[in-house]
Amino acid sequence: MSFQLFLTRIDKLAQVLRSRDLLRALVRNRVLVGAEHRQVLRSDLALVLDIGANRGQFALAVKRWSPGARIIAFEPLPAPADRFRKVFQGDSRVTLHRVAIGPAAGDATIHVSGCDDSSSVLPIGAMQERLFPGTREVRTETVPVGRLSDFVSAEEIVSPAMLKLDVQGFELEAFRGSEVLLDRFQYIYAECSFVELYTGQTLADKVILWLSERNFRLRGVYNMIYDKKGQAIQGDFWFQRNSC
Numbered sequence: 001m002s003f004q005l006f007l008t009r010i011d012k013l014a015q016v017l018r019s020r021d022l023l024r025a026l027v028r029n030r031v032l033v034g035a036e037h038r039q040v041l042r043s044d045l046a047l048v049l050d051i052g053a054n055r056g057q058f059a060l061a062v063k064r065w066s067p068g069a070r071i072i073a074f075e076p077l078p079a080p081a082d083r084f085r086k087v088f089q090g091d092s093r094v095t096l097h098r099v100a101i102g103p104a105a106g107d108a109t110i111h112v113s114g115c116d117d118s119s120s121v122l123p124i125g126a127m128q129e130r131l132f133p134g135t136r137e138v139r140t141e142t143v144p145v146g147r148l149s150d151f152v153s154a155e156e157i158v159s160p161a162m163l164k165l166d167v168q169g170f171e172l173e174a175f176r177g178s179e180v181l182l183d184r185f186q187y188i189y190a191e192c193s194f195v196e197l198y199t200g201q202t203l204a205d206k207v208i209l210w211l212s213e214r215n216f217r218l219r220g221v222y223n224m225i226y227d228k229k230g231q232a233i234q235g236d237f238w239f240q241r242n243s244c
Contacts, residue, residue, distance in 0.1 A: 047161040053073035053081075059084070084096055101146065102170070102173050102177045118132065122198035124198060148177055159184075162187040163189070169198030189237070
């Protein structure tokens with residue numbers, strides 16, 4: 001683990017010790033809150049769509065720092081989806097769909113990583129394995145894929161709303177599958193890469209351009225990761241709709 005990631009883990013644990021709910025999620029379900037995302041979680045958010053929800057790390061952060069927000073989550077892999085369900089069992093303000101979001105409905109092969117939150121519809125590249133040991137492919141699974149509008153109506157997206165994506169290189173395809181609803185969101189928060197970690201992935205500059213053409217302006221980049229030579233690898237990109 002790099003020193004940067006070590007500090008992030010220490011910060012997460014510090015936040016857990018301040019919250020009974022976060023401590024319960026860690027002790028009972030072994031899910032550590034994504035506390036590094038709290039700087040973009042506004043207290044007035046009414047809705048967060050969490051695409052690539054994994055075990056609920058980001059959703060826990062939403063519950064802690066945007067407590068009034070309803071959460072609609074999407075996670076296609078059975079094991080992390082089962083864990084997500086346990087973490088939020090009985091919470092009527094959290095909905096989980098066990099699908100991936102893409103430009104067309106159907107099935108896709110997902111490449112399951114040794115660290116399940118690094119799994120992707122795209123093949124895991126050599127650079128991903130080299131920079132993040134333990135993330136190599138261990139198997140493949142077939143998962144359902146759908147467009148966002150297949151599961152969420154425009155009327156359900158209550159302002160102010162955030163669309164969050166963490167889909168390991170599949171960002172642009174997931175955005176294309178969400179395009180008809182994008183103008184319902186005030187904010188977009190997505191992990192993007194500067195180098196190809198997954199075979200065929202679209203890099204950050206093209207994602208930024210695509211969103212800019214749809215009226216979203218890049219307002220900040222958080223949680224940057226660099227290699228040992230100081231080259232930027234990836235970060236979390238926060239966009240705001242220009243009309244906001």
